[in-house]
Amino acid sequence: MATDYTTKNYDIEKKASAHVTSVLPVGEVEVVADHSLGEDEATLVALGYKQEFRREFSMFTSFGVSFSVLGLLPSIATTLWYGMGYAGTAGMVWGWLIAMVGIQCVAMSMAELASSMPTSGGLYYAAAILAPEGWGPLASWITGWSNWIGQVTGAPSVDYGCAAMILAAASVYNPSYVPTNYQTFLLTVLLLLVHGAISSLPTRHIAIFNSVSTWLNMGFLIIVLVIIPSATTNRDPRFNPSSEVWGTISNETEWPNGIAILMSFISVIWTMSGYDAPFHLSEECSNAAIASPRAIVLTAETGGLLGWFLMLVIAYTVRDIPAVIGSELGQPFVAYCLQVLPQKTAMAVVAMTIVCSFFMGQGCMVAASRVTYAYGRDGVFPLSWIPGTVNKYTQTPVNAVWMNTSIGILLLLLIYGGSLAISAIFSIGAIGAYVAFTLPVALRTFVVGNRFRPGPWNLGRWSRLSGTVATAFTLLMMPVLCFPTVRGADLNAQTMNWTVVVWGGPMFLAMVWWVVDAREWFKGPKINVEHQMLARPADDAAQAPSRSSSESSPAKGA
16 A cells, blocks of 8 residues: 655744745644654655655765766776876866866755755755745756756766777787777776676665675776886886976866866766765665765765875876877877886776776666666656656666666667767766756855755755855856867867857757746646645645645745
8 A cells, every 4th residue: 555645734933934945844734644753754854755765875885876977997098198198197186176166056955955954856956845836847848857867877978988898908908900890899898787787786785786886996096106116117217206297287278278177077077977876876775965065075075185195196107198199099197108108007007997887877877767767757858757757666766777777779870970979978977967966056145045944964054165166166166167179260060169069059949948848838847645745834824725636836926
């Protein structure tokens, strides 16, 4: 029998009516159900959703998924061309440090929202709640589509990088072998299918898989951080001088040095775009209002620090940047390893990176499936009932997994458009994710302000500063992520940055859909438990007509 939930509204002090409600304070709403509710389930019902998942994630296993999605070693390996190729070693080390200031602010502000509203809808649910009167559905629509576009490109981009490393390794052992586009495509599709199968398992199996992934990712990264500087013997002196590492900008673009450094941020932003996973897994996490934000912050801080250490190691040991970037292997990290390490050691490092990349792709698939499920549950997609259904055997969103897998395979056809076309999926993931990360943060900072009701994990008086820095950082990077490396007469269809098309195109179509049709029926995230989402004075609440749960939506102005 399905769980029956109802709620009972209580008197609310006048002053409470001015506040935006997320998790309703005790005493405002009493949840009445046909069984005893734990704190997590009661919180979720207060947000408007019945419990459908098993809560088998903990803070550590949620961190495990997000750290796997971060995949520092494979992420940096896959995007080395952007950091090293755009601005050289100085761009790598300074670029990472500067970018991390903005990224940490985005992560902490997001964690504050996750504590207040721990639901799978995450960012787009928060945008609906925090938007000004009448703008909730539109804010939710923009956030949801941008986040989904970023999420759905995650696993394909990671698996493409993994496939490229595998084939580059094959080329090292067989110099006459040159990977073809169709071989790269087929291997990447195979990896996607395997990750789809794993992500369709019950939650407890996925949690175990990602716990193993976390230890491997962390362990292999530390091993690589030790191996590279200790085994670098192919040169004298063994390390580049600090003046060169920190002070020499090798600008391989046609833009000024400052712009080139900003463009190198794509490596940092794409690498550091998986820490939102605990937000989307919060309906499967115990003590979610505290565990999920802690997992977000732990991922961002650990990833930022260890990622910078790896960038330092690469910057101090790389011998010839043009040779790495222009290597015929087609994979700069493999070329770098062979340049600074004996071949057997280099291939051992590459092998560890490939293993981490495999686990990272699966983490991306899990996180994306939860976002797709939440949006399907709320009617965002055509035929939303398909991805918005939980499999009755596994209690996981299996349909959402395979919807994302199918779309990922279609995206991989960009391989046949050349290296610049397929590289767009990396910048799409970066810009799509950070637009979605920052829009609800900006609303919370500049629209809601002190009226926001924080959860048990919050930034206190530092909240506004963090939100301001996060918003400014994303506004700066949005156009930069769309810059091509060349300009003027050198700019053509082969040298352009396709991000503006591959991300901007779907977003433009989503906005056209909004204007033509969706604004008539999309009212924000659909809640499936009747309750009072917005605090109101007691006399107003008594006079307000109740709505059925099927019509309810938390978006203000709906």
